[in-house]
Amino acid sequence: MKKTLVVFVLSLALLMAGFATSSYAKKISAQDNLVGAWHGKVQFRNGVLAGVKDLEFLYVFNAGGTMTESSNYDASPPVPPAYGIWRKTGPGKYEAKYRFFWTNPPKGFDEIANGGGWPPGGSGILVEKITLSQDRKSFKSSISFDVFDKSGKIIESGSEGEAETERMSF
Secondary structure: OHHHHHHHHHHHHHHHHHHHHHHHHHHHHHHOOOOEEEEEEEEEOOOOOOOOOOOEEEEEEOOOOEEEEEEOOOEOOEOOOEEEEEEEEEOOEEEEEEEEEEEOOOOOHHHHHOOOOOOEEEEEEEEEEEEEOOOOOEEEEEEEEEEEEOOOOEEEEEEEEEEEEEEOOO
């Protein structure tokens, strides 16, 4: 009888611990549905990027609210990836804000040969309003884009576009 009671109490404790862990995991995943790697097609309606018809973004949304974005045009001209932040704004809704730096082309080959290269030109800030699909495997978003020169003066403002994105998986 005593052995049965001990087995029952241990089983109950393990069962309760499993429910607590499962509940906690659901709470974490519900909070961070956007966390992961994504690939999307982007089209701007206006502005400097409107003429680019094959623009693609790769995103990584990290737990804790940081993110990285890179595009298939990062080498034209050479620019580093964009870095930024993201937050949840409602059920299945998120907002991301990220910045990248752009470069100016060298004036000639001599500039490159003498240790120069692609000097800083300025930066761009993108703000993206994201709606996650019900199955959490894709999202659609609207993007606004502003361009600044290297002194921080706005060159172009109000570019708008959309993205259709899928979660990367094996």
